[in-house]
Amino acid sequence: MSEEEQAYEPKIVAFLCKWCSSAGSDLAGVSRIQYPANATPITVPCSGSISPLYILSAFNKGADGVLLSGCHIGDCHYIEGNYLARRKIYLIKELLEMVGVEPDRFRMSWVSAAEGAKYAQVVKDFVADLKPLGPQNKLKADRT
Amino acid sequence: MTKKRTGVFVCHCGNNIAATVDVARVAKEMSAEETVVYSQDYVYMCSDPGQNAVIQAIKDNQLDSVVVSCCSPSLHEKTFRDNATRAGISGFTCEIANIREQCAWVHKDRDVGTEKAIKISRSAVRRAGRNQSLEPIAVPVTRRVMVIGGGIAGIQASLDMANAGLEVLLVEKQATLGGHMLQLSETFPTLDCSQCILSPKMVEVSRHPKITVMTYCEVQEVSGSVGNFKAKILKKPTFVDPEKCKICDDCTQVCPVVVPNEYELGLTARRAIYIPYAQAIPASYTLDEDACLGLNPIRCGKCKDVCEAEAINYDMRPETVVEEVGAIVVATGFDLYGQENLGEYGYGKVEDVLDGLQFERLCSASGATSGHVLRPSDHKVPKDVVFIQCAGSRDPAQHCAYCSKICCMYTAKHASLYKHHVPDGRAYVFYIDIRSGGKGYEEFVQRTMEEDGAIYLRGRVSKLYRHNDKIKVLGTDTLTGQNVEIDADMVVLALAMQPSKGTADAAKVLKIGRDKDGFLAEAHPKLKPVESVTAGIFLAGAAQGPKDIPETVAQAGAAAAKVIALLSQATLSHAPTVARVRRSHCTGCEMCVTACPYHAIRLENGKAVVNEVLCEGCGSCTATCLRAAIEVKNATQMQVFEMIEACLA
Numbered sequence: 001m002s003e004e005e006q007a008y009e010p011k012i013v014a015f016l017c018k019w020c021s022s023a024g025s026d027l028a029g030v031s032r033i034q035y036p037a038n039a040t041p042i043t044v045p046c047s048g049s050i051s052p053l054y055i056l057s058a059f060n061k062g063a064d065g066v067l068l069s070g071c072h073i074g075d076c077h078y079i080e081g082n083y084l085a086r087r088k089i090y091l092i093k094e095l096l097e098m099v100g101v102e103p104d105r106f107r108m109s110w111v112s113a114a115e116g117a118k119y120a121q122v123v124k125d126f127v128a129d130l131k132p133l134g135p136q137n138k139l140k141a142d143r144t
Numbered sequence: 145m146t147k148k149r150t151g152v153f154v155c156h157c158g159n160n161i162a163a164t165v166d167v168a169r170v171a172k173e174m175s176a177e178e179t180v181v182y183s184q185d186y187v188y189m190c191s192d193p194g195q196n197a198v199i200q201a202i203k204d205n206q207l208d209s210v211v212v213s214c215c216s217p218s219l220h221e222k223t224f225r226d227n228a229t230r231a232g233i234s235g236f237t238c239e240i241a242n243i244r245e246q247c248a249w250v251h252k253d254r255d256v257g258t259e260k261a262i263k264i265s266r267s268a269v270r271r272a273g274r275n276q277s278l279e280p281i282a283v284p285v286t287r288r289v290m291v292i293g294g295g296i297a298g299i300q301a302s303l304d305m306a307n308a309g310l311e312v313l314l315v316e317k318q319a320t321l322g323g324h325m326l327q328l329s330e331t332f333p334t335l336d337c338s339q340c341i342l343s344p345k346m347v348e349v350s351r352h353p354k355i356t357v358m359t360y361c362e363v364q365e366v367s368g369s370v371g372n373f374k375a376k377i378l379k380k381p382t383f384v385d386p387e388k389c390k391i392c393d394d395c396t397q398v399c400p401v402v403v404p405n406e407y408e409l410g411l412t413a414r415r416a417i418y419i420p421y422a423q424a425i426p427a428s429y430t431l432d433e434d435a436c437l438g439l440n441p442i443r444c445g446k447c448k449d450v451c452e453a454e455a456i457n458y459d460m461r462p463e464t465v466v467e468e469v470g471a472i473v474v475a476t477g478f479d480l481y482g483q484e485n486l487g488e489y490g491y492g493k494v495e496d497v498l499d500g501l502q503f504e505r506l507c508s509a510s511g512a513t514s515g516h517v518l519r520p521s522d523h524k525v526p527k528d529v530v531f532i533q534c535a536g537s538r539d540p541a542q543h544c545a546y547c548s549k550i551c552c553m554y555t556a557k558h559a560s561l562y563k564h565h566v567p568d569g570r571a572y573v574f575y576i577d578i579r580s581g582g583k584g585y586e587e588f589v590q591r592t593m594e595e596d597g598a599i600y601l602r603g604r605v606s607k608l609y610r611h612n613d614k615i616k617v618l619g620t621d622t623l624t625g626q627n628v629e630i631d632a633d634m635v636v637l638a639l640a641m642q643p644s645k646g647t648a649d650a651a652k653v654l655k656i657g658r659d660k661d662g663f664l665a666e667a668h669p670k671l672k673p674v675e676s677v678t679a680g681i682f683l684a685g686a687a688q689g690p691k692d693i694p695e696t697v698a699q700a701g702a703a704a705a706k707v708i709a710l711l712s713q714a715t716l717s718h719a720p721t722v723a724r725v726r727r728s729h730c731t732g733c734e735m736c737v738t739a740c741p742y743h744a745i746r747l748e749n750g751k752a753v754v755n756e757v758l759c760e761g762c763g764s765c766t767a768t769c770l771r772a773a774i775e776v777k778n779a780t781q782m783q784v785f786e787m788i789e790a791c792l793a
Contacts, residue, residue, distance in 0.1 A: 013791050019677065020657070022246075026216045029245025037256045040263045040791035041246050043217070045721075045779060048739075049763025057785055061792045077655055077678070078762035079367075079741040088767070113677070114660040120250070 010064035010130040012039035014123070015054070017047045019077035020112045021069035027116030035120035036127045039067060046070070047108075048081025052092050055106060059096075059139035065105045065130045069122065072110045082110070101138045104129060148273045151182040151207040152265065153198055155189035155214035157244055162187075164248040164257035170213060173262050179273040181205055190220050195227045202231040209233070209272040213241040213265045219668070234277035236720060236778055241268035263791050270786035275778045280717030283757050285371040286470035287711050290315060292363055292650055295323020296693060297475035297685025297700040299345050304704035305473075306354035310711060313467055314349065315377060316359045317646055320424035321346050323477055327407065327501055329508035329515075331693055332557040333588035339423070339510065346425045359426060364464070366654050367742075369760060370680030371470050371716040381460035383439065384417070386428035388455035391419060395429060395447035395456065403435045409502045411512040411520060417447045417456075421510065431456070471680045471707045474654065474664060475700065476647040478686035481536035481544060481640035489535060489637055494610050495521040497635045500554055507561045517565040519634045522613075526569065526633030529562055530617045531555045532605050533575040536640035544640045546661055549690040551638035552579045556589045558636055559598035571598040572630055574605050574619055582692070601628060608635060647687040656681055663689045674703040682706050721778050722759035723766070725752045729773035736765035736774050745774075 016022040022043040028035065044050060047070025058066045068089075070082040085108065093103040107129075109122045152174040156162035167185040175183040182205045186194050189212055201207060210233075212224045217240040225235030243261040251257040289305050291298045294316030302312045320326070328338035349355050358377065365376040399415035407420045416435040419428070437444040439458045448456045480499055483491040490497045496519045498506070509515035519526045533555050536543040552575065559571040578600075580586040592598045603620040610616075614631040621628050643662040651658050656676040657665040664683050667675040674682050682703040685696040710716075723736075723745070732750040744758035745765060752765075752774060765774045772781050 011792055013788055022216075023218065023657070023677070026218060026242070026245040029216070029247075029249035032249055034252060035250055037247075037251045037253075037260045040260060040267070041242070042267060042784070042787050042791060043242070044763065044784070045776065046762040046764065049767050049776070049779070051767040051781070053781070054784055054788065058788045058792070061789050063788075063792055074652065075655065075657075078760060078764065079655065081741065081762050081764050084739060084764050084767065113657045113665060 008131060008134065010038055010127060010135075011062060012065040012067055012123075012126065012130070013058040013063045014039040014041045014067040014069065015047070015050050016041050016043050017070045017077075017082075018043050018045050020071035020075065021047075021109070021119065023113035024111040024115045024119040027113065028120045029116075031116045033117055033120040035123045038127045039123050046076065046078045046081035047085035048076070048078065048083070050085060050088070052088060052095065055092055056095075056139065059101060059105070059136060060141050062140050062142070064133070064136045065107065065126060067107050067109065067122070067126055069109045069111050069119070072112055075112065099139065101136065102133055105133065105136055148179040148209050149181045149205065149207050150177070150179045150209045150211060150269060150272050151198070151201050151205060152180055152211045152213065152269060153189050153201075154183070154185040154265070155194070155212065156185065156187045157215060158187065161214070161244050161248040164251055164254055165243055165261040166254065166258040169258055170243070170261050170265055174211075174265055174269055177266065177269050179209075180269060182207060189214050190223055195223070198224070198227055199231040202228065202233060207233070208277070209237040209275055211239050211241055211265065211268045211272050213243045213261065213268070215244040216242050216246070234279065236278040237272065237275045239268040239272045239275065241265040263793070266793065267787040267790040270790045271783045274780065274783045274786070278720035278777060281720050281722070281756050282715040283371055283718045285711055285713060285716050286373075286468050287311065288313065288467075288469045289471050289473065289707050289711070290363070290373070290375055290467065290469040291473045291475060293323065293475035293477055293646065293685070293687070294318070294321035294357070294359065295475060295477045295685060296325045296342060296345075297477065297687075297696045298323070298473070299349050300697045300700035301473045301475060301684050301704045302349055302355050303345065303352065304701050305707055306352050308704070308708045310354065310708065312355045313469060314355055314357050315361050315363055316357070317362055318420065319360050319382065319430040320420045320426070321349065321357065321359060322425070324501065325693060326421065327409070327504055329504045329511070330557065330561060332553045333582075333584040335557070335560075343423055350425045357426065360430065363650065363653055366472070369718075370710070373469050373472060373680065375467050375469060375472075377465050377467060379463040379465065381433070381462055382428065383431035383433070383457060383460050384429045385455045385457060386426045388453045389428040390453045390455070391427050391429065392453070394450045394452070398446040398450050400444065400446065401435050401437060403432070408505050408512050409499070411502055411505055470711050471682065472654065473682045473684055473703050473707060474650050474656070474676070474687055475684040476650045476687040477644045478641040478647075478690070479644040481642045483637065483639060485543060486535055486637065488607055489532065489605070489635070490608050490610075490615070494608060494615055496526075496615060496633065497608070497637065499637050499639045500551070500558065503558055503636045507558075507565065517562055524633070525566055527566070528570050528630060528632045529572070529634045529636065530605070530615075530630055530632040531559055531571065531573045531636045531638065533573065533638045534604075535637035538576060544642065544661065546690070547579065548641040549579070550641065550692045553582070553585055553588070553692065555638045556580075556592040556598070560592040560596045563596040563598060571596075572632075573598055573600045575600060575602060576604065582694075603628070641686060641690040643687060650687070654678065654681055663687065674699055674706055680710065718757060719761060720756075721761045721776060722756045723754045723761065723763075723774050724777050725754060726773045726775075727751050729771045731771060731773070733770070735768045735770070739764045739768040
């Protein structure tokens with residue numbers, strides 16, 4: 001990894017569902033598991049409530065990566081919201097590819113309320129995977 | 145829309161937040177936000193003076209919205225929303241910025257932590273800037289409760305609730321109530337007979353006018369929410385009419401099928417038609433469809449021929465019923481950690497290695513040996529018995545990481561019972577530590593050691609194998625530093641407790657969380673020990689974590705009290721953060737109607753209409769609507785866009 005890559009800190013917006021992933025991130029906190037501060041969490045009711053517009057908007061406002069994390073498939077608090085989210089992943093990835101943004105800048109994970117360590121690992125891995133991609137400028141409104 | 149007047153309150157949480165986050169700077173940065181007219185930091189925002197300071201600030205500055213930067217909303221969202229209501233503004237204008245669990249506790253660098261706390265707080269401020277004043281929606285309450293699991297936890301909860309006047313539906317998967325407690329011989333530390341204390345409660349449940357017992361039934365689906373759940377319950381066919389059955393036992397005399405008896409943990413056999421145990425509730429036989437030769441008079445039909453009461457009916461079919469209840473208590477209990485996981489203790493290879501429950505059946509007067517301790521292989525009285533504690537517990541590398549809590553006590557009980565049955569026998573107990581916290585527990589263990597003369601060896605067993613007609617047990621005594629070799633006649637494993645299969649199934653059906661070990665997760669480890677994260681669903685007994693009988697009974701009572709309090713209200717309040725349709729934008733495409741998991745949206749005159757009582761506010765509709773015509777109140781698209789911007793600023 002070049003020095004430039006090491007110094008670069010990707011900005012991540014993390015959409016976390018209230019019932020599983022946000023609770024999982026709380027558990028990471030309670031367990032004092034340290035992880036990079038690149039991801040700023042936005043707690044939403046359900047991963048299924050995330051419109052592709054939100055993800056594009058995040059890239060538009062300068063995010064280098066977007067994480068969407070929900071309950072494990074079958075465990076959705078709202079019965080089937082995460083199925084709706086899962087269906088959108090492919091759509092979003094294709095959409096990003098079409099406009100020339102690396103699809104890997106969007107990531108979906110399944111983190112339950114009991115998986116604090118997993119949430120920390122998801123963030124760690126995402127940050128590490130985003131570093132080689134460098135800053136995202138394609139969809140950024142202000143490219144200065 | 146007039147500009148909001150938001151107040152921001154940043155909590156130090158003692159040093160929990162303040163150690164990593166410059167709270168004063170967070171408060172200062174927030175005051176620069178357009179909508180913020182007041183900001184402060186304080187050492188304990190949730191304390192009485194802290195909450196009063198918020199109320200005072202709301203009044204002094206005519207605040208119409210509040211952001212509290214503190215711990216997780218799961219802890220104090222309610223506190224601060226109630227507090228806002230006390231100050232005369234809608235609680236739903238209050239937002240929590242989680243800068244403890246999601247920030248201060250997971251980062252060490254002060255600059256990094258402060259920056260992130262500012263982003264999280266700013267994001268909450270932007271959201272609050274567009275929050276509407278909302279009032280809770282009143283919904284009617286169904287004053288009935290469903291209890292899942294008919295062990296001691298379910299029985300106790302049912303009785304407590306029924307005695308308070310609630311109608312109770314007790315659903316049990318097995319053919320009889322009683323659960324594992326029914327299998328125990330005596331209970332520690334008083335050595336009173338388990339069935340003698342449980343049976344009267346079972347009878348009371350079955351006779352209680354407010355309790356409907358549904359044995360041999362399984363909950364398949366649950367929909368709805370607190371106050372108004374709908375449960376789909378499968379009634380498995382028993383092929384015997386309990387009203388007609390005279391429990392004369394004629395049928396089992398003629399049944400040609402022999403299968404292992406689950407109630408006796410395989411120590412004895414039963415027939416395809418059976419009664420789990422003599423005092424089963426309901427007092428009736430059950431025909432095991434899987435074991436039966438074919439439910440067909442041409443194939444066998446012996447039981448039907450011999451039944452004078454004409455209670456047997458091969459034409460019974462599974463039946464599904466839908467029941468409406470206002471609350472649910474989950475009391476699905478535990479299973480023993482599978483012996484097959486412990487190869488080093490000879491499972492499947494070495495005879496006379498038993499688990500704790502099997503030993504209970506050997507000691508029980510109603511058990512296979514009528515209460516005589518005999519080893520299963522040759523029915524001889526075992527003279528040297530080795531008890532191994534922590535079999536599967538406290539072993540994060542290979543088995544369960546947690547302590548199963550009751551094994552120290554029940555092993556002491558086993559050793560004591562064995563010595564009472566076989567006074568000239570020797571009982572050896574291998575242990576790691578003795579955990580005997582509980583009223584009269586330590587004294588009981590001491591009695592087992594000193595008066596009953598059980599030999600306690602601090603150390604683990606490395607291996608055991610068959611050697612002639614003995615079991616060679618190799619272990620260490622870490623107190624003397626010596627290896628120990630015992631020629632045992634019988635070995636009893638104190639297997640770990642794990643959540644029952646029924647617990648895993650119930651969690652799936654009810655969509656309630658489980659912890660890392662698979663036990664049902666409580667809403668708060670200290671302050672909400674009997675509540676699940678889903679409102680209206682409560683937890684009791686070993687399904688929530690390893691527990692002994694007194695604790696289980698206490699927890700069941702606590703769960704019952706919570707249900708009684710909940711259902712004593714005439715109406716419940718439903719969160720008003722539900723979907724709202726912007727009629728001018730709606731084209732009536734019905735995408736939201738299909739996406740809604742609660743069937744809360746319908747089309748009226750070509751526009752979507754939301755049933756606010758059914759809506760749970762998940763936002764599935766928002767993400768589906770192409771024209772942003774439907775959104776969740778106080779989590780609108782504009783709010784999310786602004787939060788995204790705040791996170792990236």
